[in-house]
Amino acid sequence: MLPTELLIHRQNGEAIAPKRLTIDNNNIAIALDLIECFQEAVGNTQGKLDQQLLDIEGERPDFRVIRGLAHLLKGDAFSKFEIVSPLEPQQLREKVYSLAAKSVPSLEASEKTLVTLANTLSQELEREVLPVHIRTGLYADLPDNRILTQFEAPVAEALLHRYNLSQVQGVFYRASNITLNAHRNVPGEYKLLFRYLKLFQLMAYIEGDADHGFTITVDGPTSLFKPSTRYGLAIAKLLPALLHVTKWSLAATLQNRDFYTGKAKTGKFSLNSDCGLVSHYPPDKPYDSMIEASFANRWESLKTDWVLEREVNLIPIPGSVMIPDFRLVHPDGRIFILEIVGYWRPEYLQKKFSQVRQSGCDNLVLAISERLNLEKAGVKVENVPAKVVWFKDKLSPKAVLEVIDS
Structure with missing residues (x-):
């Protein structure tokens, strides 16, 4: 992402409009020049590279665009700078x-x-x-003396897309409140979005269901007792994940300061799934753990009428959502939800079993690792309204079939 000094935003009343580069021949040529500069700088110091970038920048009026693109190219996604010395x-x-x-x-x-x-x-x-x-x-060890040892050159268009995304991400550095409406989508898309909400430890309140969509309210960094730059970056990192969702819209309230007077002022920003931004995050990975992957692979070798589907159901619970690992569907209409509990941290176990109790599902199957110390986590299986399957290292598909067929 871009630092604050390289963000270019225009304000029209309360509305904020981030700078975006068109994907045309002129901007592609700029991106290619910068990429070539980095390619030729491999093996040289960062100080020498910075001087070459200044030469490209020259007296150009769009120097901040050049600096922004160069900043992205210096990131870990493309460049590797190392300290080259016989010793520390x-x-x-x-x-x-x-x-x-x-x-x-x-x-x-x-x-x-x-x-x-x-x-x-x-x-x-x-x-x-x-x-x-x-x-x-x-x-x-001085920054200017670090050596550019590797450079993975991006496609010029991809660099321009990353720049446009970074400019929009910068809007959320000073957000006080964000309301996100994820409309009816493929359930797997929600899964990726909710996973990133958890990964970035964002404070979110979730309402809705998979049939009608979800409304997600996220507190911004300026709503905290002490505004946190790190939290603002975490919200900005959510945007590339959101781009993998087919249909959505968001509205954000921003707290900025007037450039001339220094007084606080409120800004507004809105965005939707037709924004044209491109995500650099990879699509959702097939499975969350080796246990899930092994179970799914072993299920394929079974001769059964039960069909195994992954992460289809989204179960709304107060203020959040539960996404079970698998759904089991029988041709006669029977359906069971399978959740695998293999993670050991007490906080996770307490939250997981609390979600199960709040879900109100009468067709839920819990597969629980025998290695978990449920007593230490203060969790009692008998208080959970679900069928239970115990396993050690691998979850047996036959054990699950025995439970649901009983």
């Missing part, structure tokens, strides 16, 4: 200074110190260390 630079400096203190300062003494230390390190590290390696590694 701080340790290397200590050795050089200690050895140099034994002689009178001079050019000859400096060269002799480097040669002596190079020979010593070559023996200790069992590889050749030259005086030039010590000279370049002495301050290799």
